[in-house]
């Protein structure tokens with residue numbers, strides 16, 4: 001439950017202490033007074049340098065009812081589980097397509113579904129998200145047609161043209177570069193008084209980039225309506241979290257920028273939801289950093305072999321904390337889930353995935369689109385090359 005793969009008695013004690021502290025401070029926050037208390041408490045914590053840790057659902061699917069968000073109805077919980085399953089099934093298909101030579105290098109999100117679905121479930125209709133490259137579930141939850149996702153990973157940038165109603169930025173592979181953009185976007189919401197907030201995602205490795213520090217600095221200065229989700233999956237390719245920074249938590253980096261920071265069990269979709277929903281409600285007063293502690297259960301990308309640099313025992317330990325497993329255990333106990341319901345959901349999802357892959361594989365790119373989509377207008381030199389190539393019949397037989 002603590003940030004490191006190897007648990008010690010002390011770290012367990014610290015985690016449970018933080019959890020109780022959170023409980024005392026935030027339970028029953030259903031009225032204005034409690035929100036004021038929450039804001040005051042977060043600011044006080046920031047000054048004192050304290051980092052809260054939140055878990056609501058444990059590995060066996062037991063929940064802390066005092067902390068459970070009342071607005072998470074049965075239907076909403078089932079929908080969240082189905083979306084986590086869709087994310088995992090779509091992910092498996094993407095790996096399989098790459099292995100068959102039908103798609104290019106792919107970055108799986110196996111084991112990290114609760115961060116994506118928990119945060120997306122908390123977003124309000126007009127909030128905007130700014131992902132890195134491992135937030136597939138966020139796109140799905142926000143309604144991205146799956147064929148665009150497959151097209152992108154097949155190498156077609158057209159798949160990264162996100163429909164406006166999804167309200168998400170394109171995927172960003174250069175690590176950390178999405179962060180300054182997210183602050184600008186959040187500041188624009190404040191400036192234009194839209195009332196919308198922005199959620200930005202960054203990996204544990206991404207928090208070592210200059211872009212991350214510059215972004216949190218200005219998010220703090222401008223009190224931008226921004227929620228930064230650190231998707232701490234313990235690895236940045238082959239670099240473990242312990243070699244990434246000497247800081248005890250990644251959340252505490254927020255404090256230097258005058259922003260509250262907290263940790264959440266990132267494999268607990270309910271806790272991720274609650275922390276994100278509270279941060280979004282508080283976004284009009286300024287930004288929050290939430291470090292979601294999860295685990296990259298698979299390879300970094302399909303070009304990577306994690307067996308070369310991490311041991312099987314660590315992977316097995318984290319498998320017990322799987323986010324989908326614990327949600328299933330919880331919903332089964334509540335009588336909301338069964339093997340039969342799951343079989344039907346998976347069958348429907350696989351049909352949808354196959355149909356969307358077919359659309360993606362049928363996509364015929366226009367080679368000349370490379371001239372149109374790189375800049376907002378076509379620069380003179382490119383315009384010359386395009387006209388010259390047309391005059392010389394370069395595109396014959398395209």
Ligand SMILES: Cc1ncc(C[n+]2csc(CCOP(=O)(O)OP(=O)(O)O)c2C)c(N)n1
Nearest residue numbers: 134173174175203204205206233235236237
């Ligand atoms: C600026 C930059 N440097 C290096 C890389 C190569 N690279 C791709 S992903 C990655 C690790 C990112 O780790 P993290 O931020 O923890 O995200 P994760 O892959 O774990 O989701 C690196 C170094 C890159 N894409 N961009």
Ligand SMILES: [Mg+2]
Nearest residue numbers: 203204235236
């Ligand atoms: Mg990482």
